[in-house]
Amino acid sequence: MAYTNDEVLGGLAELITDETGISADEVTLEKSFTDDLDIDSISMMTIVVNAEEKFGVTIPDDEVKNLKTVGDAVTYITSNQA
Amino acid sequence: MTATLNQPTGPAHTRIYAYGAARGENYVPNDDLVGPIDSSDEWIRQRTGIITRVRADHDTTAVDLATDAAREAVERSGVDPSLIDAVIVATISNPKQSPSVAAIVADRIGTTPAAAYDVNAACAGFSYGVAQADALIRSGVATYAVVVGAEKLSDIVDPTDRSISFLLGDGAGAAVVGPSDTPGIGPTVWGSDGSKADVVGMNYSLTEFRDGEAPWPTLRQEGPAVFRWAVWEMAKVARQALEVSGIEASDLAAFIPHQANMRIIDEFAKQLKLPDTVMIGRDIETTGNTSAASIPLATHRLLEEHPELSGGLALQIGFGAGLVFSAQVVVLP
Numbered sequence: 001m002a003y004t005n006d007e008v009l010g011g012l013a014e015l016i017t018d019e020t021g022i023s024a025d026e027v028t029l030e031k032s033f034t035d036d037l038d039i040d041s042i043s044m045m046t047i048v049v050n051a052e053e054k055f056g057v058t059i060p061d062d063e064v065k066n067l068k069t070v071g072d073a074v075t076y077i078t079s080n081q082a
Numbered sequence: 083m084t085a086t087l088n089q090p091t092g093p094a095h096t097r098i099y100a101y102g103a104a105r106g107e108n109y110v111p112n113d114d115l116v117g118p119i120d121s122s123d124e125w126i127r128q129r130t131g132i133i134t135r136v137r138a139d140h141d142t143t144a145v146d147l148a149t150d151a152a153r154e155a156v157e158r159s160g161v162d163p164s165l166i167d168a169v170i171v172a173t174i175s176n177p178k179q180s181p182s183v184a185a186i187v188a189d190r191i192g193t194t195p196a197a198a199y200d201v202n203a204a205c206a207g208f209s210y211g212v213a214q215a216d217a218l219i220r221s222g223v224a225t226y227a228v229v230v231g232a233e234k235l236s237d238i239v240d241p242t243d244r245s246i247s248f249l250l251g252d253g254a255g256a257a258v259v260g261p262s263d264t265p266g267i268g269p270t271v272w273g274s275d276g277s278k279a280d281v282v283g284m285n286y287s288l289t290e291f292r293d294g295e296a297p298w299p300t301l302r303q304e305g306p307a308v309f310r311w312a313v314w315e316m317a318k319v320a321r322q323a324l325e326v327s328g329i330e331a332s333d334l335a336a337f338i339p340h341q342a343n344m345r346i347i348d349e350f351a352k353q354l355k356l357p358d359t360v361m362i363g364r365d366i367e368t369t370g371n372t373s374a375a376s377i378p379l380a381t382h383r384l385l386e387e388h389p390e391l392s393g394g395l396a397l398q399i400g401f402g403a404g405l406v407f408s409a410q411v412v413v414l415p
Contacts, residue, residue, distance in 0.1 A: 040129055041306045042345045049314055061307040 029071035090222030097266020102154030106138035106252035131344020135251035135370025147254035148232035159258035163192035172207025205402025207374035213270035231374030251370030255378025268327035272408035323409035335394025341366035341376035
């Protein structure tokens with residue numbers, strides 16, 4: 001079953017809240033993981049691994065560097081679903 | 083008719099008799115390192131859990147640290163040095179490639195003419211050494227062995243590097259391994275993945291440095307990639323080590339992972355769902371990451387602070403540059 005953009009955003013927000021305590025309301029498409037949400041590289045990797053499991057996608061290490069905003073991650077996940 | 087060779091066999095079981103430890107003489111706080119990396123004490127603590135790391139004096143070498151740790155382990159073991167016939171030193175930081183650290187250490191601690199050699203398996207080196215000592219003794223090739231992890235990493239750090247240098251410390255940890263009436267060292271789960279050789283290791287070669295093509299070689303890592311591998315891939319290895327040992331996480335008295343980064347240790351423990359009864363090695367907070375030395379240093383400290391752990395089971399797992407990894411369950415002396 002393919003996830004919609006909204007479902008991925010909602011799921012990602014949950015994962016971000018779990019890892020960092022940031023309120024899910026803060027997690028919007030235009031937010032930068034580092035500059036706006038202050039997520040460090042280790043937390044980012046934890047979120048990535050949990051997102052892989054949750055959405056059944058693979059996000060290679062090299063690709064993680066390109067995910068600057070929440071929107072980048074949502075787009076990557078929705079367009080790489082099995 | 084061809085003569086038949088003698089082929090040795092050894093005792094059925096081995097165990098660790100005692101540990102020894104040596105740390106660099108100086109505790110270096112985060113504030114001493116933040117200038118060149120434009121950082122802060124808080125930034126380092128948050129990302130690594132490190133408050134201080136130990137670094138050795140200019141004239142103290144990895145050989146010196148290894149000798150001190152090995153000597154303590156041998157003294158505590160009660161084994162006569164003349165009976166020790168194998169000395170294995172895991173190290174990646176001795177600036178003199180030859181002769182081996184092990185041969186010098188073997189002589190300094192009175193075990194000559196023991197077989198002696200170094201192992202290059204980075205942060206998995208101590209666990210590799212324990213695997214070898216166990217195999218050498220059980221096959222009858224050696225009677226008693228000393229395994230040492232020894233590093234003077236401060237010789238191969240770049241103060242301006244934000245990837246790994248500020249984590250690193252200097253030290254050595256050692257263990258004496260010998261025959262046992264009961265199983266004391268479980269099966270080793272180990273391996274490598276050279277396809278990821280670039281994610282952690284030296285940034286340049288000595289010949290590039292000699293020819294003026296590169297600065298003095300130092301350690302570098304791709305932190306996030308290493309973090310993912312160190313937690314989620316290594317959690318699989320750790321579970322496998324428990325499984326082949328025939329035990330459950332709840333049977334453990336201690337979990338002693340390579341002291342790479344407190345965030346790795348915390349997430350690792352979370353992934354393994356360790357019960358609260360399992361004591362976790364967290365020597366990194368004040369010692370820093372000492373590569374091959376980190377597991378025996380953390381074990382030594384746990385045993386000093388919690389002597390009641392003696393006789394309990396500890397899962398140790400090392401992982402690092404290569405990439406290489408190694409895990410086994412041991413009975414704590």
